[in-house]
Amino acid sequence: MKKRILSLAAALLLLLAVLPVPARAADNGTITVYNWGQYIADGTDGSLDVLAEFTKRTGIKVNYLTFDSNESMYTKLKTGGSTYDIIIPSDYMIGKLISEDMLEKIDFANVPNYKNVDDAFRNTAYDPDNAYSVPYTWGTTGLIYNTKYVDPVTSWKALWDKRYSGKILMFDNCRDAFGIAELIQGYSLNTEDPDEYRSVAYLLMQQKPLVQSYVMDQIFDKMERGEAWLAPYYAGDYLTMAEENPDLAFCLPDEGYNLFIDAMCIPKGCTNKAGAEAFINFMCDPEISGKNLDYLGYSTPISSAKQYMDPDMASSPVAYPDAATLARGLSYSNLSTQASQQMDSLWLSVKTSGSDTTRYLITSGIVIAVIVLLAVLLRVRSSRRKARRCRKWRETE
Amino acid sequence: MKRFNKVMTALVFLFLYIPMIVLLVASFNSGTDVAAFKSFTFSQYGELFRDDSLLRLLRNSILIAVLSSFLATVLGTMAAVGIHHMRARLRRLVLTATDIPMTNPDIVTGVSLALLFAFVGRLLHTNSILGFWTLLIAHVTFDLPYVILSVMPKLGQMDPDLEEAALDLGCTPMQALRKVVLPEIMPGVVSGALMAFTMSLDDFVISYFVTGSGFVTLPVEIYNYTKKPIQPKIYALFSLMFAAILLIMVVMNLLQLRDSGARRGRPQHDGRGAETN
Amino acid sequence: MRNRLLSAPYLVWVVLFTVVPLGVVFYFAFTDSITGRFTLANMAGMATYLPIIMRSIWLSLISAMICLVIGYPVAYCIAQASPTRQKFYLMLVMLPMCMSFLLRTLAWVSLLEDTGIINNFLRALGLTPLPLIRTNGAVVLGMVYNYIPYMILPLSTVIMKIDPRLIEAAQDLGCNNAMVFRRVVLPLSVPGIVSGVTMVFVPAVSTFYISQKLGSTGTTLIGDVIESQFKAAYNPNLGAAMSLVLMVLIFLCVGAMNRFSGTDGEEVMAP
Numbered sequence: 001m002k003k004r005i006l007s008l009a010a011a012l013l014l015l016l017a018v019l020p021v022p023a024r025a026a027d028n029g030t031i032t033v034y035n036w037g038q039y040i041a042d043g044t045d046g047s048l049d050v051l052a053e054f055t056k057r058t059g060i061k062v063n064y065l066t067f068d069s070n071e072s073m074y075t076k077l078k079t080g081g082s083t084y085d086i087i088i089p090s091d092y093m094i095g096k097l098i099s100e101d102m103l104e105k106i107d108f109a110n111v112p113n114y115k116n117v118d119d120a121f122r123n124t125a126y127d128p129d130n131a132y133s134v135p136y137t138w139g140t141t142g143l144i145y146n147t148k149y150v151d152p153v154t155s156w157k158a159l160w161d162k163r164y165s166g167k168i169l170m171f172d173n174c175r176d177a178f179g180i181a182e183l184i185q186g187y188s189l190n191t192e193d194p195d196e197y198r199s200v201a202y203l204l205m206q207q208k209p210l211v212q213s214y215v216m217d218q219i220f221d222k223m224e225r226g227e228a229w230l231a232p233y234y235a236g237d238y239l240t241m242a243e244e245n246p247d248l249a250f251c252l253p254d255e256g257y258n259l260f261i262d263a264m265c266i267p268k269g270c271t272n273k274a275g276a277e278a279f280i281n282f283m284c285d286p287e288i289s290g291k292n293l294d295y296l297g298y299s300t301p302i303s304s305a306k307q308y309m310d311p312d313m314a315s316s317p318v319a320y321p322d323a324a325t326l327a328r329g330l331s332y333s334n335l336s337t338q339a340s341q342q343m344d345s346l347w348l349s350v351k352t353s354g355s356d357t358t359r360y361l362i363t364s365g366i367v368i369a370v371i372v373l374l375a376v377l378l379r380v381r382s383s384r385r386k387a388r389r390c391r392k393w394r395e396t397e
Numbered sequence: 398m399k400r401f402n403k404v405m406t407a408l409v410f411l412f413l414y415i416p417m418i419v420l421l422v423a424s425f426n427s428g429t430d431v432a433a434f435k436s437f438t439f440s441q442y443g444e445l446f447r448d449d450s451l452l453r454l455l456r457n458s459i460l461i462a463v464l465s466s467f468l469a470t471v472l473g474t475m476a477a478v479g480i481h482h483m484r485a486r487l488r489r490l491v492l493t494a495t496d497i498p499m500t501n502p503d504i505v506t507g508v509s510l511a512l513l514f515a516f517v518g519r520l521l522h523t524n525s526i527l528g529f530w531t532l533l534i535a536h537v538t539f540d541l542p543y544v545i546l547s548v549m550p551k552l553g554q555m556d557p558d559l560e561e562a563a564l565d566l567g568c569t570p571m572q573a574l575r576k577v578v579l580p581e582i583m584p585g586v587v588s589g590a591l592m593a594f595t596m597s598l599d600d601f602v603i604s605y606f607v608t609g610s611g612f613v614t615l616p617v618e619i620y621n622y623t624k625k626p627i628q629p630k631i632y633a634l635f636s637l638m639f640a641a642i643l644l645i646m647v648v649m650n651l652l653q654l655r656d657s658g659a660r661r662g663r664p665q666h667d668g669r670g671a672e673t674n
Numbered sequence: 675m676r677n678r679l680l681s682a683p684y685l686v687w688v689v690l691f692t693v694v695p696l697g698v699v700f701y702f703a704f705t706d707s708i709t710g711r712f713t714l715a716n717m718a719g720m721a722t723y724l725p726i727i728m729r730s731i732w733l734s735l736i737s738a739m740i741c742l743v744i745g746y747p748v749a750y751c752i753a754q755a756s757p758t759r760q761k762f763y764l765m766l767v768m769l770p771m772c773m774s775f776l777l778r779t780l781a782w783v784s785l786l787e788d789t790g791i792i793n794n795f796l797r798a799l800g801l802t803p804l805p806l807i808r809t810n811g812a813v814v815l816g817m818v819y820n821y822i823p824y825m826i827l828p829l830s831t832v833i834m835k836i837d838p839r840l841i842e843a844a845q846d847l848g849c850n851n852a853m854v855f856r857r858v859v860l861p862l863s864v865p866g867i868v869s870g871v872t873m874v875f876v877p878a879v880s881t882f883y884i885s886q887k888l889g890s891t892g893t894t895l896i897g898d899v900i901e902s903q904f905k906a907a908y909n910p911n912l913g914a915a916m917s918l919v920l921m922v923l924i925f926l927c928v929g930a931m932n933r934f935s936g937t938d939g940e941e942v943m944a945p
Contacts, residue, residue: 032610037625064450065610068624075908076610079515079527083611166805173906211891212808220626225430225789337708344907351902352726352894363732398851402754405747406763409822413770416781416819419791423784431784432791472684479681491681494688497696500872500928501921502880504897508917509695512910516698538691541684570677595772601883606904619776623887627780635777642772646765654758 030061031085031275034073036262037066037217038237039088039137040292047295054282060275068216069173071344077102077267084267085276091261092175094133095126095334103132104266110277113284121261121301125333133263134280135301137236137293140321140329141176141258144238146229148247156184156253158230160203165210169222169231172214174347175332176258177204180232183255189330192339201346205353214351223248234260235318236298250318252325259329261301417639424632431632441633448630451618455634458598458615465536466593472537473544473593474586478578480545481552492549499542507606510535514607527609535607536600540593547589551582699921702914716915723899723916727923730895733810734878737817738871741825744818745870749829750859753836764830771823776883779816783887786812808890816884821877825870832866833859868931876924896920 033051043049051062065084067073070093077087077097089097097103108114114134121135145153150164159168159180171177179189181200191197212228220237222228224244238250264283266276282288290308293300299319300306306314313319335343419431424442428435445451480491498506510531518526559581563573579586601616608617622631706713720727752763770778785791786807793803806812836859844858882897889895896916903913 072906075905078908208891217625227787227789352899402747402751406751409744409748410766416778419781420777432794475680476684479678482677497692502876504880504900505917505921509699512698512702513695623780639773650761650765
């Protein structure tokens with residue numbers, strides 16, 4: 001027995017010796033990239049493996065991690081563990097990060113490919129000095145629906161249609177969810193009025209019983225298999241889903257839609273700024289951007305990249321809508337801390353509201369009463385039995 | 398009555414294993430939909446071995462599990478011996494404190510440690526405190542109760558005169574500890590270590606709250622995988638882990654059977670710290 | 675004397691990493707998230723989450739009861755088997771515990787979905803598909819599935835320890851099987867029952883993964899809320915307040931159960 005334990009211990013120690021201890025500080029050869037899920041071509045379906053290509057060209061290895069919403073990325077940065085070299089948030093979140101001084105300025109001397117980025121994406125509202133971010137993609141948010149089960153759709157109100165109850169998906173982040181409700185009610189996407197927030201939250205709570213699930217990346221499986229029929233999501237992902245399920249259609253509703261830009265930034269606390277800038281430079285290479293976005297379906301901010309794309313993709317009205325449609329697009333901007341907090345807490349109350357409060361209170365009240373009754377009864381019975389035994393014992397004495 | 402029990406047992410085992418069989422079958426499926434079996438293939442296993450990020454995560458998980466269970470075993474065994482010799486009131490206090498990580502749900506332990514690290518991070522003005530060391534600390538913290546509560550009963554069962562006899566015969570306390578106490582409690586130590594290892598390897602909730610970006614363990618990454626379109630190589634990973642753990646358990650069972658069988662066949666050893674169990 | 679000092683490093687560890695974090699949770703729960711000053715607002719906010727807390731307790735209690743009812747015969751059967759068989763059965767019970775519960779729960783998702791295995795099977799037979807997933811029942815099923823080994827193991831350990839002579843004596847005194855069970859086995863197995871129910875209730879009430887995967891938008895549990903406070907929205911103060919409430923709740927429930935059974939939480943770990 002002892003020998004066996006010793007040999008087991010020896011084997012474990014050997015295992016330890018063989019496994020290399022994790023490197024704590026990043027050497028010149030690694031960067032950590034924090035991006036949206038399903039947001040880079042990785043070699044599947046014959047696409048370009050972007051990260052492998054980057055490592056091949058620069059020798060820098062990539063540690064690739066994903067998030068599913070701007071808010072969870074922000075939380076991750078705030079709660080520590082922020083050794084990311086590249087993050088790719090959306091426009092309004094970049095504005096928030098800049099205002100909180102959480103980003104490093106990019107040294108554009110190291111990013112010569114920046115010249116390829118279109119003028120339309122420079123000096124944006126969220127980064128007016130063009131110092132902190134370089135665009136990665138842009139796109140639109142619209143309504144995806146399964147034509148086999150759903151009538152043609154033109155309005156965001158379809159997401160409140162009782163006919164499709166239990167087959168509707170909704171955004172699992174407060175900005176996009178509130179945004180849709182704000183558009184329906186005719187408010188600005190960037191309103192900070194508490195009354196408007198409350199009315200929006202009320203509308204979302206009315207939708208909740210019809211919603212199958214609040215999702216982000218889980219949407220792919222659900223829409224492709226027909227588990228759900230109606231969902232708001234991003235145009236690029238619609239193109240990906242439509243390849244698997246041709247019954248799916250996309251529409252940019254009449255009330256308006258969100259036009260967004262996702263851009264690459266370097267957060268403070270990064271360990272390999274030079275590597276990060278090399279990555280940004282690599283992504284601005286028209287060939288890389290073209291092949292990457294050809295696979296993703298999102299739109300490239302680099303026009304010269306279109307020549308590297310499939311011609312169907314480069315001319316797709318979903319990925320590259322005409323100017324008239326683009327004019328209807330609305331962008332998010334950063335909200336004040338107080339408004340953000342209010343939105344957060346209202347969103348939490350939407351997600352946690354339930355219609356069966358009274359039922360639970362009543363049933364739990366009954367159960368507690370029953371348990372207390374049982375305990376009292378048992379106590380009474382056992383004390384009576386003890387008294388009887390004591391009496392019997394005394395009688396026999 | 399007995400038949401009812403047996404039928405129930407069979408049903409429960411079926412209930413326990415059917416989902417795992419579903420996953421095993423899905424690992425050989427060429428399609429991504431678990432509900433629709435397209436064709437039989439080994440390609441998912443190939444994908445798994447080609448994916449070095451998953452293998453790196455497996456290595457991370459094993460590393461943390463080995464290190465934390467080792468540390469917890471050493472610390473915990475020392476602690477158990479110390480607690481055993483404490484006065485009753487102090488012992489009860491310490492044992493209550495030991496019970497806390499076990500009676501608290503994982504999420505509360507994870508949250509409390511995450512807040513502690515956030516607090517310390519704020520004091521040290523660093524934003525990147527979560528990482529390998531915080532994860533190790535968290536794992537050791539929730540492994541310790543398993544070790545201690547596994548060793549304590551063995552210490553209680555041990556004949557107290559043995560240690561005194563060793564001291565009378567001229568051992569220093571350290572020698573008495575090493576040569577007499579340790580072999581007696583070794584089964585408890587080993588089972589505690591194994592429990593700690595298993596708990597660490599499969600821990601999800603606590604790791605989820607204290608992990609940083611640099612060092613991620615397998616269960617946390619599997620959770621991230623479940624939030625995206627599911628990749629079937631995860632099922633291949635599951636099948637391999639299932640096979641590995643099944644093998645280890647069967648081997649351990651056979652070894653135990655052989656040990657107890659052999660011991661029944663020959664007279665017990667006694668005296669100088671030999672094969673006891 | 676020397677022996678007592680051996681526990682010193684552990685004591686330091688416990689204070690640093692078990693006791694102090696609880697204090698930090700207290701601190702965060704009673705602090706305002708922006709200003710950092712003392713406030714009762716977080717705790718007052720708990721009132722709005724009362725239905726969620728009730729739902730969590732209710733579903734976990736149901737799961738614990740189901741685990742008890744289903745697990746008791748299994749534990750009894752294991753306890754009565756021959757030692758070799760016993761080890762085999764115990765191994766079968768422990769094996770799922772060592773496998774990733776994330777993936778096993780996902781398997782249930784594939785089984786229960788509207789386009790999942792069970793419904794595909796029903797559709798193939800020509801029957802109407804059932805809405806199995808995203809119900810309270812699915813969440814309870816997930817809890818029972820994940821935590822039933824935690825009920826079977828302590829129960830079987832305790833039942834195995836029952837002195838068989840007591841059962842013989844009862845039979846000699848004229849009890850039939852039902853009476854033997856009710857008056858001898860059941861009372862003696864109460865510590866195992868309490869331990870099993872605790873070990874099912876505590877993780878079930880604080881789970882977030884099971885309700886996320888198998889539940890609907892209407893079955894948020896307290897674990898979901900805590901998780902979202904730390905991962906999605908950034909409000910650690912609210913999250914800390916909820917964790918505090920959860921801790922106190924569990925402490926009360928477990929204390930009540932222990933008082934009820936008359937033991938002081940005897941350890942019923944593996945022999």
